[in-house]
Amino acid sequence: MTRNSPRTYSYAARIAFVVELAEHLHAYGTTAQRLEGAVIGVAHQLGLECEPRVSPTGMVLAFSDPQRPPGESDITRVLRMGLGEVDLYKLSEADRIAEEVLAGTLDLSDGHAALLELELRRPGRGGRVLHAFGFAMIAAGVAALWRLPWLDIGTAAGIGLLVGLLDMVTRNGDRLKEAHEALAGMLAGFAAIGVASTIGPLNLNTVVIASLLVLLPGMALTNAVNELTSQHLVSGTARFAGAVATVIKLTVGTMIALTIAQMLGVEPQVRAWRPQPDWVEWLGVLVASVAFSVLFRARLRDVPLVMAAAATGYLIARHAGLAWGGPIGLFLSALVVTAAGNGYARWANRPGAIVRVPGIIMLVPGSASLRGLLTLIQQQDVAVGQQALLAVVNIILALIAGLLFGNLILPARKNL
Incomplete structure (x- = not known):
């Protein structure tokens, strides 16, 4: 059956489709430069001129019709949105719908309806519980990667599950949403102190960091600097500030738990011990990889x-x-993963984020930032804080260099 060219649809219908697509891409964690590139490309193929301005919490999309006199068809949409979260399934579906509309195999109206239907899909109770268990799997996997003792691994997994359940409760609650990270830090701190003071000694800070890893803004920090290097200064600055605020809230919550325990005279047993053999690290890689999927x-x-x-x-x-x-290892890893993601997007005509995002997630500096801030506050030593900051900067620089040169070696055909 012959389909109409998407350019033949009304001006309002084409704008509505682009706006809906932009909302989806923003909601699925797309960075500013990639989102703007994707929106401009789709709008151009629909016969529209679009000037987008993206930030982590909203968008401004200015449209015009190049076939009409300047100023006659100008329309501006201002969208206020929440922070996006990575959802590779919905990102892939939104990309597929857009490709089919632009190819003429799917009517524009049907494509718009498909995007609306995609937005309404919500995980059921089973999906939410599985997501909470993902927190526990990440905590256990990372603790195994760091070769912590079995008590530490089990404790991190248990606390991770509690944090995941807390995330289920506070995700859609306006009253608790702002304090979510601080509450998670308190929960992790109290639970780790309880185990270390009653069952056995722990690598206390490391266990807390592993259990909170999913909430750490390592990807946000990396994306922020990536946006800044792409001259998206407003979005990059806002994202960087949000990431710093998240680390501060996690640290505040954890320090509240440690301070209350000290006031009550509870003294957790702390040790620095990483005794596990190589196969435990390999097991951690497997568990963490499953959890990120x-x-x-x-x-x-x-x-x-x-x-x-x-x-x-x-x-x-x-x-x-x-x-x-x-630093060289991080650089090479980011370079290979970025080039592989771009190659996959070229070969499969699907979002390269399916490869790129999970490929760099275990490299980002979230754990280093929280560890440094915790150590700084506990020891009250500015030199320690400077060393922690330098470690985070080195990680970010290596990752950004890998991302830049990976895109240079094999440029992406798809912005996603």
Whole structure:
């Protein structure tokens, strides 16, 4: 059956489709430069001129019709939105719908309806519980990667599950949403102190950090600097400030728990011990890779690809770092993962984020930022804080260099 060209639809219908698509891409965690590039490309193919301005909490989209006199058809849409979260399944579906509309195999009206239907899809109770268990799996996997003792791994997994359940309760609650990270830090701190004071000694700070890893803004910090280097200064600055605020709230919550325990005379047993053999680290890679496919809501058929990307990114950074130093390992890993994501987008005509995002997630500096701030406050030593800041900066610089040169070596055909 012959389909109408998308350019033949009304001006308002074409604008409505672009706006709906932009809302979806923003909601699924797309960075400013990639979102703006995607919106401009789709609008151009629909016969529209669009000047987008994207921030982490909203968008301004200015439209005009190049076939009409200047100023006659100008329309501006201002959209206030929440922070996006990575959802690889919905991102892939939105990309597919847009591709079919632009190819003329799907009517514009049907494509708009499909985007609206996609927005209404919400995970059921089983999906939300699985998401909460993803927190526990990430905590256990990362604790195993760090070769912590079994008590530490089990404690991190248990606290991670509690944090995941807390996330279920506070996600849609306006009253608790702003304090979510602080509450999670308090919960992790109290639980870790309870285990360390009653059952056995723990690597206390490390267990807390592992259990809170999903909430740490390592990806946000990396995306913020990436946006700044792409001259998206407003979005990058806002995202960076949001990431710093998240780290501060997690630190505040954890320090409240530690301070209350000290006031009550509770003294947790703390040790620095990492006794596990190599196979535990490999097990941690497997568990963490599975968990990220759950938390990123990957389509079932994409789970092996997401797992492979996550494991590959970590292993390149790990082994190249042992051979040539940590920053070089991070750089090479980010470069390979970015080029691989762009290559996958070219070959499969699907979003490269399916490879790129899980590939760099275990490299981002979230844990280093929280560890540094916790140590700074506990020891009240400015030199310690400077060292922690330098470590975070080194990680970010290595990742950004890898992202930039990965895109240079194999440019992306798709902005996603």
